Amino acid sequence: DIQMTQSPSSLSASVGDRVTITCRSSQSISSYLNWYQHKPGEAPKLLIYAASSLQSGVPSRFSGSGSGTDFTLTISSLQPEDFATYYCQQSYSNPQFGQGTRLEIK
């Protein structure tokens, strides 16, 4: 199985900050990497697919990059509605999610 490791596991930041979350896979997955946002009581929401493609309707402050084993999700200027938990997910083989990054208000 391909293991996905996210860092950090939690992060405190302020509105307006630039935030970067990283995700590393245990083997190369090319660009088979997706990012999701999850808020309590809501359905998870797709943000980025295929490592760097922005899902329709997602604000442009979200961006993704990387290929192979190392990937990043960047939020260019944090907004109040962005405080949530973020997960990476590989779709190269049977889907596997990272353990999550909880983004909290500083």
Place this chain on the structure above:
Amino acid sequence: EVQVVESGGGLVQPGGSLRLSCAASGFTFRSYWMHWVRQAPGKGPVWVSRINSDGSSITYADSVKGRFTISRDNARNTLYLQMNSLRAEDTAVYYCVRESKHWFVPYFDFWGQGTLVTVSS
């Protein structure tokens, strides 16, 4: 509007069974691969099973293989998950998820709100 709505969760004793349903609307259900993903309290999501568009190809996570059965009824736009021999570690919110593809890269573009399954005596 694309919608997937899960139902059928609840409290069940260890060793018991439960059948989850997922009603899909707002898209051509028979054209999409569908998945079940679960999330235990305080944990990240874990993929459970997938079924292709016509039901001819099915895959399971090792943790549920032999106990869970995924199926679909394209005439009723409904996805199912039959869960047998339930264990405490199966306790989770179960999500019905639609798969789309960008070139060859699959991703989960629509998730339901989830249905809670609690396995406890």
